[in-house]
Amino acid sequence: MDGLNATVDFFGVRRTIRLDVVDEPVSPGDYILNHVGFAIRRIPEEEIGETLALYEQLLREAESDIMAADVRGEIEAGRGDGG
Amino acid sequence: MIDGSWAELKFRDPSRAKELTRALVGVVQSMGRSPVSVMHVCGSHEQAIAKFGLRSAFPRELDVIMGPGCPVCITDVPEVDEAVVLAGQGVRIATYGDMLRVPGTVESLADARAKGARVDVVYSVAHAVELARQSTEDVVFFASGFETTAVATAAVLLRDPPSNFSVLSAHKYIPPVMEIVAEMPQTRVEGFLAAGHAATITGWGIFEPFVERHRLPVVVAGFEPLDILAGLVSLAEVIREGTPRVVNAYPRCVTREGNRAAQETLWSVFRPVGGRWRGIAHVPNGNLRLKDEWASFDARKRFDIDLSSLWDYAPATLSQECICGDIMAGISSPSDCPLFGSECVPEKPVGACMVSSEGTCKIWHEYGGLPDRTGVLA
Numbered sequence: 001m002d003g004l005n006a007t008v009d010f011f012g013v014r015r016t017i018r019l020d021v022v023d024e025p026v027s028p029g030d031y032i033l034n035h036v037g038f039a040i041r042r043i044p045e046e047e048i049g050e051t052l053a054l055y056e057q058l059l060r061e062a063e064s065d066i067m068a069a070d071v072r073g074e075i076e077a078g079r080g081d082g083g
Numbered sequence: 084m085i086d087g088s089w090a091e092l093k094f095r096d097p098s099r100a101k102e103l104t105r106a107l108v109g110v111v112q113s114m115g116r117s118p119v120s121v122m123h124v125c126g127s128h129e130q131a132i133a134k135f136g137l138r139s140a141f142p143r144e145l146d147v148i149m150g151p152g153c154p155v156c157i158t159d160v161p162e163v164d165e166a167v168v169l170a171g172q173g174v175r176i177a178t179y180g181d182m183l184r185v186p187g188t189v190e191s192l193a194d195a196r197a198k199g200a201r202v203d204v205v206y207s208v209a210h211a212v213e214l215a216r217q218s219t220e221d222v223v224f225f226a227s228g229f230e231t232t233a234v235a236t237a238a239v240l241l242r243d244p245p246s247n248f249s250v251l252s253a254h255k256y257i258p259p260v261m262e263i264v265a266e267m268p269q270t271r272v273e274g275f276l277a278a279g280h281a282a283t284i285t286g287w288g289i290f291e292p293f294v295e296r297h298r299l300p301v302v303v304a305g306f307e308p309l310d311i312l313a314g315l316v317s318l319a320e321v322i323r324e325g326t327p328r329v330v331n332a333y334p335r336c337v338t339r340e341g342n343r344a345a346q347e348t349l350w351s352v353f354r355p356v357g358g359r360w361r362g363i364a365h366v367p368n369g370n371l372r373l374k375d376e377w378a379s380f381d382a383r384k385r386f387d388i389d390l391s392s393l394w395d396y397a398p399a400t401l402s403q404e405c406i407c408g409d410i411m412a413g414i415s416s417p418s419d420c421p422l423f424g425s426e427c428v429p430e431k432p433v434g435a436c437m438v439s440s441e442g443t444c445k446i447w448h449e450y451g452g453l454p455d456r457t458g459v460l461a
Contacts, residue, residue, distance in 0.1 A: 004242075018209055020238040021345040033283060033336050036179070036228070037207025038235040040342060041283050047335040054334060055099060055309060058316050062106035 001028060006039070008032065094307030095135075103312035108142040110319040117144035120271040121318055122264065122413050124152040124257060125278030126441020127306050133450040135308045145319070146271075148413035151260050152278065154228045155181045155439035156407060157360040162253040163187035165388050166225040169251065170200035174386065175218075176251075177203040177211035178225040181439045184432060186402065192225070212239050215248035223382045227253045231280045233371050234345045237352035240373075240380055251382040254371035256355050257281055258289060263364050265297040269414050272299065274318045279305040279333040284349070286341025290329045298327050305333040352377055361435055362408025405434035410443050417444045424448060 001007075004019045006026065015037075019026060022039040026032060031048075033041040111119055123129065129149045132138055141147060151157050164187040170176045176192065183193045183204065196202040205211045208224055215222035226236045233254040240250070257278070264270060277290060282303040290301040300321040304314025314332040321330060331337050351374075358370035373381040382388075404422055409415035417423045417436070427433040429445055436442035 018207070018235075018238065020242065021234050021342065021348050023342040023344060033280070035231050035280055036235050037209055038238060040231065040234065040280070040345060041336050043335050051094075051305075051310075051333070051335045054332065055103065055313050058313055058320075058332075059102055059106055061320065062110050062316055 001026075008034065008039075010034070094305075094309045096309065100140075100308055100312060103309060103316055104140045107145070107312060107316045107319060110316060110323060111142045111145045114144070114319075114323050118146040118271070119144055119273060119319065119322060120146040120148060120413070121274045121276060121315070121322075122148045122150040122272045123276035123278070123304075124150040124261065125276075125281070126153040126156075126439065126446075127280070128152065128276060128278065128304070128311060129443060129446050130441065131306050131308060131311055133446045136450075137308060137311060141315075145315070147276075147315070148272065149411075149443045150264055150272075150275075150413055151360060151363050151411040152257075153411070153436065153439050153441040153443070154232065154255055155185055156411060156435040156442045157255060157260075157363060158182070158185060158227050158253045158435065159359045159361045160186070160188055161359075161390065162251075163191065164189075164390050165383070166192055166223075166251055167195050168388050168390055168392065169223055169382065169386060170195040170202055171198075171392075172386070172388075173200075175201045175203065175214075175220060175222050176225050177205045177214055177222055179206075179227060180204045181441070182225060182227050184438045185435050186432065186438075208235050208239050212244050212248055215245045219247060221247050221249065221385075223249050223251050223386075225251045225253065229255055229257050229278075229281055230349060230371070231278075231284050233353055234284055234349045237348045240352050240377060241348060244380065246379070249380045249382040249385050250373060252353070252370075252372055254353065255360065255366075256369055256371055258285070258293065259355070259368045260360060260363065260366050261293060261301075262297075263366055263369075264412060265293075265299055267412060267414075270412075272413055274300040274302070274322050274327075276311075276314050276318060277301050277303045279303055279310070279336055282331075282333070282337045282341065284342050284345045286339050287329050287331045287337055288339045289341070294327050294329055300327040300330070302330045303333050303337050305336060362405075363411055402433055407434040407436040407444070410436060417447045420444070 018038045024042045026042045031043040032039040167187045167190050184191050192202050211224040287303050302314045302318040317330050317332045353371040354374050355368035356370050356372050357367045360366050378384045406420045427437050432438045436444040
């Protein structure tokens with residue numbers, strides 16, 4: 001890092017980007033979201049875990065909904081056993 | 084950054100992708116109707132969908148339409164003409180690579196360059212400022228892109244650029260065009276997948292009034308395959324529930340308020356004005372122009388740009404058959420266009436959608452929206 005310039009490793013490619021509009025102070029080792037050579041977000045490591053948790057939640061919801069829909073469908077078709 | 088590979092793996096994990104795809108199929112099919120139509124408004128979403136072959140995994144009942152999300156494609160002809168005329172007047176132009184071949188009334192910037200005009204391709208507006216610093220002549224940055232990209236343009240103006248630097252702004256603002264699409268009488272769109280980059284700046288809260296007005300849900304999604312799949316699962320669920328709301332499916336980058344520093348940067352330099360988007364419509368507040376206090380850096384104020392010199396020529400006839408506008412409005416697909424893949428190809432584009440790497444036609448062409456017959460026959 002050098003003032004408002006920082007060197008960023010993009011999966012192996014190094015590039016200088018600007019830090020003018022990043023939302024929070026960054027330090028070496030941080031992850032950032034880059035757009036046209038400007039960092040627009042410091043990505044906190046713990047929030048990567050949050051996204052993965054969101055996937056899990058979506059899967060659980062979809063799963064239970066599908067099962068519920070299946071049961072509803074069976075009941076409507078007169079095949080439900082009520083239990 | 085230390086080592087990005089673990090993050091990459093997490094957001095591209097094939098087994099997780101399979102599970103999310105299965106969930107998507109389940110939710111969409113449980114609605115028991117077809118098609119369920121959703122629109123994304125971001126070229127990067129379409130690129131990822133094509134690159135990772137996601138569309139083939141979508142349920143048949145789900146129609147994922149690419150809306151006006153390619154900033155190059157919706158840059159209007161007169162805006163390209165302004166850059167071409169300036170270049171023809173001997174002014175040095177710097178611009179993003181995608182803008183080079185976008186057709187104007189008569190010429191593109193690439194045509195002007197072939198005739199001797201000086202046009203530099205830059206990766207970042209910061210690079211354009213450097214070009215100006217190293218020179219005494221005028222350098223005009225022909226600026227395209229949505230609000231996320233406009234933030235970068237604004238940032239360099241706030242950092243005391245040299246007086247020989249100026250901006251020809253073709254920047255656009257996405258939220259107003261979503262209103263236009265939602266109000267089109269032919270629209271089939273039942274929900275929007277909003278672009279994570281733009282929402283990183285504006286925050287997801289900006290979509291709440293839209294949802295309120297149009298009763299259409301908006302889900303903010305990122306650009307990795309899992310981000311897009313998760314966004315679509317979430318959007319399909321909200322559509323099925325029938326209670327429209329905003330969902331943030333990109334929480335590692337997007338907050339409700341967004342990036343305030345970037346918003347301040349953006350709105351201290353730009354103001355929204357109405358203007359045409361190529362092929363779409365006049366979009367109220369859809370164009371970002373420099374505020375009056377930045378007049379000395381505004382190429383439109385600094386130079387006398389006389390477009391009438393171009394209008395002595397007849398417009399190209401093929402371009403009148405181009406259906407880019409209908410494609411971006413989600414009414415037609417590239418395969419509906421008689422020019423697609425024949426008269427209009429990436430090497431010789433008729434419409435802007437075939438020029439940009441974010442254009443629907445270019446992406447479909449590149450990733451096999453139409454079979455590559457030459458390859459098959461060879």
